[in-house]
Amino acid sequence: MPETTASLKNAGEPRNEEALIRRIREGEQELFYELIRPYERRVFAATLAILRNEADAEDAAQEAVLKAFKHIRQFRAEARFSTWLIQIAVNEARMRRRKQQAVVMEPMVDQRDDEGDYTPRDFADWREIPSETLERAEVRQKLAEALSSLGQKYREVFILRDMQQLSIEDTAKALGISVPSVKTRLLRARLMLRDLLAPGLGGSWSKALSFAKGNKPW
Amino acid sequence: MVVRCEEVWREVSNYLEGEVDPRMRAAMEEHFRGCKHCTAVLDGARNVIQLYGDERMLEVPLGFSQRLHRRLEEGMPRRRGNALGWMMALGFAALVLLSFEVGNSSRPSVLDLRSDMARSGIHIPADLAVVAVSDGKIFHVPGCRFIHDKDKLQTMTAGEAMREGYAPCVRCLKKYLSEGQILGQKEAQTARLEEEDPE
Numbered sequence: 001m002p003e004t005t006a007s008l009k010n011a012g013e014p015r016n017e018e019a020l021i022r023r024i025r026e027g028e029q030e031l032f033y034e035l036i037r038p039y040e041r042r043v044f045a046a047t048l049a050i051l052r053n054e055a056d057a058e059d060a061a062q063e064a065v066l067k068a069f070k071h072i073r074q075f076r077a078e079a080r081f082s083t084w085l086i087q088i089a090v091n092e093a094r095m096r097r098r099k100q101q102a103v104v105m106e107p108m109v110d111q112r113d114d115e116g117d118y119t120p121r122d123f124a125d126w127r128e129i130p131s132e133t134l135e136r137a138e139v140r141q142k143l144a145e146a147l148s149s150l151g152q153k154y155r156e157v158f159i160l161r162d163m164q165q166l167s168i169e170d171t172a173k174a175l176g177i178s179v180p181s182v183k184t185r186l187l188r189a190r191l192m193l194r195d196l197l198a199p200g201l202g203g204s205w206s207k208a209l210s211f212a213k214g215n216k217p218w
Numbered sequence: 219m220v221v222r223c224e225e226v227w228r229e230v231s232n233y234l235e236g237e238v239d240p241r242m243r244a245a246m247e248e249h250f251r252g253c254k255h256c257t258a259v260l261d262g263a264r265n266v267i268q269l270y271g272d273e274r275m276l277e278v279p280l281g282f283s284q285r286l287h288r289r290l291e292e293g294m295p296r297r298r299g300n301a302l303g304w305m306m307a308l309g310f311a312a313l314v315l316l317s318f319e320v321g322n323s324s325r326p327s328v329l330d331l332r333s334d335m336a337r338s339g340i341h342i343p344a345d346l347a348v349v350a351v352s353d354g355k356i357f358h359v360p361g362c363r364f365i366h367d368k369d370k371l372q373t374m375t376a377g378e379a380m381r382e383g384y385a386p387c388v389r390c391l392k393k394y395l396s397e398g399q400i401l402g403q404k405e406a407q408t409a410r411l412e413e414e415d416p417e
Contacts (some may be wrong), residue, residue: 024306030293033287040286044278052278054279061282062289069290107241117228126261134274168235187231193270194262 017073017081032069038066042121042164043089046174049159050093051100052148060096064089079173086160086174097152118188121195129197146196150189157182158189226256230263288364339386342394344377350384362390 020035036043036181043064044189048057066089075084133139147155161182172182219241221229225248232238233246250257269275349371350357357379358365364387366372376386388395 032290032294037283041276041278042282045276045280048276058279058282058285062286065286068294069294070356099295101266117224119224120259120262124258126258127263128261128265129269131268131272134269134272143275143336158270162267163276165271182386183232183235183237187228190231190234190266191227191259193266194259197266198262 018077021072021075021077021081024069029069032072035081036065036068036085039085041084042086042166043159043165045159046089046156047084047093048099048154050090052158056096056100057093060093061089064092067092080170083166083170083173086166086170087176090156090174092178118191120191121198124198126194126198143197146193148190149196154185154189154192157185158193161186162190220250221245223249223253223256226250226253227259230256230260233260234264234267339376339380339391339394341378342376342386342391344375346376346380347373348376348386349373350379350382355383355385356387357384358387359390362387364389 015036015038020031023193024031024035040061043061044057047060047064048054049100051057051060064085068085071088075081129139134143143167157176160166160174161168166174168179168182168186172179175182177185221242226246229238229242229246233243238246250260347360348357349360349362349365351365351367351370352372353370354367357374357376360373372381379386386395
């Protein structure tokens with residue numbers, strides 16, 4: 001008796017992606033929606049990391065998912081489907097970015113070589129930014145601006161690893177770079193963001209935010 | 219093992235990933251205890267990971283999923299199953315009917331008969347004069363006392379009556395029916411044997 005879509009969705013049951021992919025290849029194409037559902041957000045995050053524009057990122061994400069469907073027979077079971085899908089998304093976004101490159105200026109930080117050590121610029125005591133402040137749109141905006149100012153190679157590693165929680169290895173595979181490169185770029189991305197958000201330097205914005213009486217500012 | 223600030227900065231990310239060996243880890247922890255600058259670097263990097271790892275930091279545009287599914291639907295090959303499936307089903311049904319008809323016409327009539335009366339009817343002499351009511355179902359030997367509507371009777375041969383779809387009366391034509399039943403079974407058996415062994 002064939003499995004039903006519902007049986008694949010049972011709470012607590014691990015998704016059998018191998019079975020889903022086999023059935024899609026055999027013609028049950030509507031199951032592809034089920035296969036990609038958990039990764040839609042990641043695909044968008046990957047294209048956004050590269051294109052930095054929501055509309056372009058969404059269009060690239062759609063195209064990437066469609067390409068994944070059309071080339072599902074090329075997927076090799078030894079790889080993780082999510083990594084393969086993100087790879088397609090990254091390639092799609094990079095291709096579009098290359099087309100735009102003539103008019104896109106890279107921020108200054110992107111000119112840094114990732115060889116050599118990075119020296120943190122701010123040594124003041126770190127005043128923690130609590131997660132609760134993310135409820136505030138202006139805080140999210142400042143964090144987004146800081147992330148946006150990173151060079152592409154740092155931003156994409158940081159987004160896949162720290163925002164989408166891909167493993168270091170999967171991040172390396174998705175981006176087509178080595179594991180040591182991922183680690184180096186991740187270190188730089190984290191330290192650069194820290195500098196950008198530190199109150200003494202780029203993070204002086206945090207002092208301007210008002211707090212209700214009794215609440216401790218960071 | 220003593221580590222300098224530069225080494226701590228180089229390894230701080232790996233330290234947060236839990237990817238430094240135990241000796242280095244112990245050395246870094248010792249360093250953090252005495253260096254507030256490096257502690258500030260560590261705290262800041264950890265805070266950055268915590269903040270950006272929060273789901274609120276990446277808002278997928280409203281309707282993203284629906285638009286994605288719509289695009290997929292447009293890009294997927296159309297299911298030809300409906301039209302093609304119906305055509306195939308009709309073709310198959312026609313084939314079955316055709317083969318059934320061919321089978322019927324090629325078999326001995328004795329095997330096709332489905333009732334005792336009909337089977338026996340074939341042994342009634344075709345030129346035997348019989349009567350039947352025009353809008354009835356049965357044909358009789360003239361004078362049969364089981365004829366109804368005697369004023370509507372038509373005279374014909376038994377062959378004509380059977381071609382018209384009339385069935386023989388089980389009373390007045392009883393002798394043909396009994397004989398036919400036995401003969402019919404024998405013929406059917408012979409026909410089955412011939413099918414199993416065409417030689």
